[in-house]
Amino acid sequence: MSSVGTLLDHPSHTDPALHKQAFSGFASHSLFDQPQSFYCDSPYVRPVRPQDLNQLDFGHVLTQAELDQPSHLMGQRLLLNIYEQDLVFLPQQGKLALAEFNAFYDEDLRRAGAAIRPELERHVFGWLDEAVSISGNWDVDAFKAYADEVLDKIARTPSSLVEHIGQSRDPANAARFFLIQCAGDFLSEASAMARNVLGNFGPAQSELFKILIDEYGYGVPQKKHSVIFESLLAQCGLNSGVHYYWQFYTATSLALTNYFHYVSANHRHFFRYLGALFYTEASLALVTRAQAEAMRIAFGDTVGTLYFDEHAHIDVHHGKMAFEQLIRPVVAHYGKQVLPDIIRGFEEFRLLQDVADAELFAHIAWHDQLADWQPQPVPPQPAGAPSHTFHECRDDLSVTHVHGATELFVVDKGTLKLVCSPFTQLELGAGQHVVIPRGMLHGSVITAEHCSYTVTSLEHAA
Amino acid sequence: MKITTLPLDSFNSLEVGARRYFVLQNGAKPVIAPSECPHRGGPLNLGRRAACAAKLVCPWHDNAYPIHSIERGALPAIRRGDQISFVTANEDIRVWTEMLPVNQRDSACEDA
Ligand code: FES
Ligand SMILES: [Fe+2]
Numbered sequence: 317m318s319s320v321g322t323l324l325d326h327p328s329h330t331d332p333a334l335h336k337q338a339f340s341g342f343a344s345h346s347l348f349d350q351p352q353s354f355y356c357d358s359p360y361v362r363p364v365r366p367q368d369l370n371q372l373d374f375g376h377v378l379t380q381a382e383l384d385q386p387s388h389l390m391g392q393r394l395l396l397n398i399y400e401q402d403l404v405f406l407p408q409q410g411k412l413a414l415a416e417f418n419a420f421y422d423e424d425l426r427r428a429g430a431a432i433r434p435e436l437e438r439h440v441f442g443w444l445d446e447a448v449s450i451s452g453n454w455d456v457d458a459f460k461a462y463a464d465e466v467l468d469k470i471a472r473t474p475s476s477l478v479e480h481i482g483q484s485r486d487p488a489n490a491a492r493f494f495l496i497q498c499a500g501d502f503l504s505e506a507s508a509m510a511r512n513v514l515g516n517f518g519p520a521q522s523e524l525f526k527i528l529i530d531e532y533g534y535g536v537p538q539k540k541h542s543v544i545f546e547s548l549l550a551q552c553g554l555n556s557g558v559h560y561y562w563q564f565y566t567a568t569s570l571a572l573t574n575y576f577h578y579v580s581a582n583h584r585h586f587f588r589y590l591g592a593l594f595y596t597e598a599s600l601a602l603v604t605r606a607q608a609e610a611m612r613i614a615f616g617d618t619v620g621t622l623y624f625d626e627h628a629h630i631d632v633h634h635g636k637m638a639f640e641q642l643i644r645p646v647v648a649h650y651g652k653q654v655l656p657d658i659i660r661g662f663e664e665f666r667l668l669q670d671v672a673d674a675e676l677f678a679h680i681a682w683h684d685q686l687a688d689w690q691p692q693p694v695p696p697q698p699a700g701a702p703s704h705t706f707h708e709c710r711d712d713l714s715v716t717h718v719h720g721a722t723e724l725f726v727v728d729k730g731t732l733k734l735v736c737s738p739f740t741q742l743e744l745g746a747g748q749h750v751v752i753p754r755g756m757l758h759g760s761v762i763t764a765e766h767c768s769y770t771v772t773s774l775e776h777a778a
Numbered sequence: 779m780k781i782t783t784l785p786l787d788s789f790n791s792l793e794v795g796a797r798r799y800f801v802l803q804n805g806a807k808p809v810i811a812p813s814e815c816p817h818r819g820g821p822l823n824l825g826r827r828a829a830c831a832a833k834l835v836c837p838w839h840d841n842a843y844p845i846h847s848i849e850r851g852a853l854p855a856i857r858r859g860d861q862i863s864f865v866t867a868n869e870d871i872r873v874w875t876e877m878l879p880v881n882q883r884d885s886a887c888e889d890a
Contacts (some may be wrong), residue, residue: 380859448856450855451852452855453852459854461781462856462865663856667858
């Protein structure tokens with residue numbers, strides 16, 4: 317293997333000190349370090365909590381059961397920052413901070429990102445190799461039959477999104493939290509697709525280009541899917557700035573966006589990309605109907621559902637185009653050898669979507685529970701459980717994060733605000749506590765001159 | 779065409795119409811391979827591994843088939859976690875479990 321290959325595929329072979337330096341050089345960049353607020357006013361400000369870096373190990377492959385671990389969230393945040401250095405972002409609302417713009421696209425920062433990217437991809441996506449395997453004598457019609465069965469099942473199954481938003485004690489905020497999960501992707505919709513339209517791959521290239529043109533609104537800004545989504549956000553009372561809600565993306569929502577960059581940034585995965593594209597276009601044609609319904613349940617008629625209606629319409633075409641004009645001709649031309657990767661992409665993205673839905677619903681359920689929060693006596697703590705006490709000052713902000721174990725969070729002195737979503741926030745005073753389940757996104761900000769709080773693991777009692 | 783989805787641990791043998799198949803473990807990948815030996819129809823499902831598990835040896839006349847060439851005749855299948863889906867023609871399908879030494883872990887590289 318060439319030295320470049322060795323470097324990229326076996327990060328452990330590189331000088332560990334240099335490698336560590338690349339990690340902290342990227343993650344500790346001022347744009348990704350401590351912010352002033354839970355909301356990101358600039359498209360270049362994307363906090364990742366570099367202070368957690370030395371407790372996390374990216375050198376192993378996460379299992380599916382470990383996706384609720386802190387290194388998954390940080391890995392996905394880092395990856396999106398790396399991938400999006402390839403995209404152009406300019407603020408649509410505020411002024412352009414030229415120093416931030418220059419810093420985000422800085423050559424050294426890009427180099428550091430490129431050095432850590434393969435290890436991060438392996439860490440957060442390696443589990444898919446274990447989770448899915450393709451075998452046997454596939455042909456394009458067998459795949460079509462399989463895909464039809466999968467899509468048919470989606471069409472026949474009542475939408476769990478509609479169910480969870482409808483049953484939430486606050487459907488409007490549950491729906492807003494859902495829209496925030498979409499925003500990371502939809503506000504720069506189909507950017508990963510654009511990575512795949514250059515080069516020369518014959519008629520299929522032109523088909524992909526047509527899908528891209530639809531996504532980008534035929535050169536008319538108001539028709540651009542991302543612009544339609546911006547106006548939906550505004551109607552729902554949300555900020556439509558790119559990554560304004562960066563800190564409230566779940567790790568598995570980030571994974572959906574990152575997967576498309578992952579299989580598009582390195583064209584070795586092009587056939588996986590085609591399968592994933594087909595799944596997403598064909599399934600969106602079905603689920604956007606339910607998403608429009610969820611919007612109506614949450615907001616009544618005050619909110620237009622053009623974004624979802626547009627997709628319910630155009631994605632029927634895109635699903636068909638992705639299969640009949642892209643996959644079928646590509647397999648006819650290049651042979652059955654490319655089918656396993658196409659099927660793999662289809663199945664992997666389907667799995668990622670299911671996992672992201674489950675994490676979203678778990679967060680909505682937790683936010684509902686917190687809405688019932690009442691001061692209670694602090695429960696007895698397991699003997700020998702590891703616990704840490706923190707002392708902080710007014711306005712100290714802890715960027716949102718997750719814990720690898722369920723934790724008891726007790727305020728010892730002063731007051732703070734626990735922030736679990738833009739709509740779920742608890743004011744906690746001395747003696748008050750809350751249990752933070754493993755993998756649930758939260759941050760905090762101190763609201764007294766001084767505050768101390770103690771966090772005790774409820775899972776790893778000695 | 780027909781799609782069947784089953785828990786992986788619920789069967790290791792099946793019959794689709796008149797043809798028999800068995801689940802052959804190829805590393806982490808389950809392959810639904812034809813049980814009939816292409817030579818004289820011997821029971822490939824009762825074969826043994828050779829060449830570091832890369833080949834399957836038919837018990838009748840000891841022909842050794844590379845697993846990847848056996849896979850070319852296998853049913854199109856997707857494993858997703860502990861479920862497997864496979865595509866067949868619209869034929870009757872019967873599944874069962876029997877003793878198949880072929881997937882037992884042993885020091886397969888010694889007989890290379
Ligand atoms: S029948 Fe299998 S080797 Fe002859
Ligand atoms: Fe915390």
